[in-house]
Amino acid sequence: MTKAGDGDYSLDEIARAWLIKMRGEDAAALRGEFDAWLNGSAENREAYRRAEQRMAALAILKTSERHGSAHAEARRGRIKKWLPWGAAATALALLIVAIGAGGAPLPGQRGGSSAAFAAEPLETRRGEIRTFRLADGSSATLDTDSRLDVAVGTDARRVRLVRGRVRLSVAGQDVPLRIDAGRGTASANDAEIDLSLDEAGTVTAMLRRGAAEVRTDAVADQVTPLREGAALAYRSDGTLAPKAGPPPALPAHWPDGWAEYRSIRLDRLVAEANRYAAVPIMIEDSAIAAREVSGRFQISKTEPFAERIATLLDLRVERRADALYLRRR
Structure with a gap:
């Protein structure tokens, strides 16, 4: 059962208000007041824990339309539906404004609109x-x-x-x-x-x-x-x-895992590809690293990318446990 809190508000309402405020822009300024409230009693801590659990339960459900674990489901037409972005934070922010307008201010409420970063x-x-x-x-x-x-x-x-x-x-x-x-x-x-x-x-x-x-x-x-x-x-x-x-940091087709360049140094292109790589591509020869390349490359697929570069520049790919090395033939 929810116990009464300060003034006209229940303890759970106050806990939800603190949850939003401590994810907003005034969190640093309110830290001392919040800690004093949270450490004031076991009931306060339990109410705040309930508020966090509620926020987590309403957190954004993630899905993917391109890559990742949900890609296969997307192809089969079973993409999961999302809860509204920050749905929990929105509901709590509206709660603060609605109940704060008719009585004493909630903890940390200083007027103006309420905004907070979502929990997840x-x-x-x-x-x-x-x-x-x-x-x-x-x-x-x-x-x-x-x-x-x-x-x-x-x-x-x-x-x-x-x-x-x-x-x-x-x-x-x-x-x-x-x-x-x-x-x-x-x-x-x-x-x-x-x-x-x-x-x-x-x-x-x-x-x-x-x-x-x-x-x-x-x-x-x-x-x-x-x-x-x-x-x-x-x-x-x-x-x-x-x-x-x-x-180079923003090629037009990067959401599809591709990059297209009129001219780019090989070491810079490889650096882009290594952002996706579980096993990186390495170039130890500075002359090879400085070579200019152009074209459209699927940099999100590490091994096929390395093989294509090797074919284009007459190099070979040497596979080791720590990396894929591009070397002269």
Whole structure:
């Protein structure tokens, strides 16, 4: 049985409010108040545990339309249906606004709209490419070893690219989708946009369709519009990087596991392919690594890719336990 909590709210309502607040932007500021409440009694801790279990039970059900374990089911027409993205977080956020409007504020409630990141992020494993359907009609295709956090609120749409690469097909809504990545933010509505975040913290964004704009921390008061078919990159400090043509990090057909280049150094192409590889491809000869190649390559299939490169460049593939080595014949 749910016990009464502070004021007009039950203990479970207060626990659900804390669950949302500690996944929102004010979490750090509210940490002390939350810890004091959580450690105040065993009943508080148990109510918070119930709220977490409820959130987990309503978490996003993941499925894939391209790669991964669900691919075979998709071909047979048995793709699992999704719960709305962040359905649990949405329900709890609405609860906070609804019951907070008629009485004393809930813990940590400071007015304004409520938004919080969903309990479970969208993630892919190495070698996996997966498309996630969002309840607002948008979709997010995550490349290998990528993570996207999804936040929901009463008057906002927001995602955060934590690592890897994403293609967002953004449905048109009254409010744009905010896309946080590195030290900047993109905004798009009724558009398709690719973003990548590399290990150095550099973000590359390319607009495929529609309209979008980018704002970085280094120049927060300056908005840079993206042109369709054009790319923009900014560094880990938020400063814009010089334009240098189409970015190798965002080939047009990467959601299908393919990459097409007019000209690219072999070592850079192999580095792209190794993002998918369980056993990496290695080039020890600097002269081979510096060779330029062009064409369309299925970089998500490591061994066939290595064999094709070997055939094109008159090399051989030496298979060892630690790697596939490209060597001279």
